[in-house]
Amino acid sequence: MAKNKAKHFSPFPRFLLPSFPQRDVCPPRSSSPSPTDKYLDGHVSYLRCAECASHLCLTSQIISKGFTGRHGRAYLVSAEPVASAVSVCASSSPTATLPNTVLQHPVPRQLVTGAHTVSDVSCAFCGGVLGWKYVAAEEESQRYKVGKFILETKKITTSSCWESPGVIFPTKDEHRPVDINSNSAEPEFDSQDEDECEDLFAGIWSSGLASRRRSRKIERRPAIFGLA
Structure with missing residues (x-):
């Protein structure tokens, strides 16, 4: 009887042993992007x-x-x-x-x-x-x-930019000359515009160039703010 007690006797208290709770193994995440992921394109x-x-x-x-x-x-x-x-x-x-x-x-x-x-x-x-x-x-x-x-x-x-989907490069029809005479008043020099100030100092500023530059800026605004 004493021999059986000696077999089950442990000199180290069990309550001091660390406990390891069982954890559920999570399945590996799919490498494919979710529909909500957003990427730069264009x-x-x-x-x-x-x-x-x-x-x-x-x-x-x-x-x-x-x-x-x-x-x-x-x-x-x-x-x-x-x-x-x-x-x-x-x-x-x-x-x-x-x-x-x-x-x-x-x-x-x-x-x-x-x-x-x-x-x-x-x-x-x-x-x-x-x-x-x-x-x-x-x-x-x-x-x-x-x-x-x-x-x-x-x-x-060389310049690079990110456009909204579908906007790659203007077509040939979009390169037609701009009729600056269609407006009753010609654009005036804008002293608050850095590009126009540089053109003026370089001696190349003109109402036609200013009109073209301003129209390009207006066309680019939807793409910059992510609007269609």
Whole structure:
């Protein structure tokens, strides 16, 4: 009897031993986002005029960044919204141009890669020369550039923004010239607007440029505040 008691005797009090409550094992959370999760979408990256910030094209239209212009490094840009594989066929008509730009009269020009016929490309608002468009090429190996554009990196800048869904880039119809004469009164200089003050000091301020800039700001407000 004494032997059985010795077997069950514990020298350490049981009430001092820690207790471990049983816990329910939670199932792993699904990695898929819930319907209420919100994400930024509609990312747009585009090229603008470095002088007046006018939109020129999407960065997806850049075919090559290894070209050289009058002032150093330059981009070869397609006329289409999305740059496709390089083709020997002309990608656009001789008179087609990028949004907010003006083509000058075609002239023959001797470039590093040979003789070409090119048209200088100028900004439609500030008048700065941004590069040129290839109209014709003497050598067959250079004809893949016909219909495409050279934009000099010193004349342009890259910008990115987040737009509301469905807003990617203005269509061709949205690039029609703004009729500033449709309003009875021309816009006056706004001394409270930093952009207009910079334009005035640079000597490029005009009622047409001010009207265009203000209309762009009004159009961007819904996207900035998340309104449809």
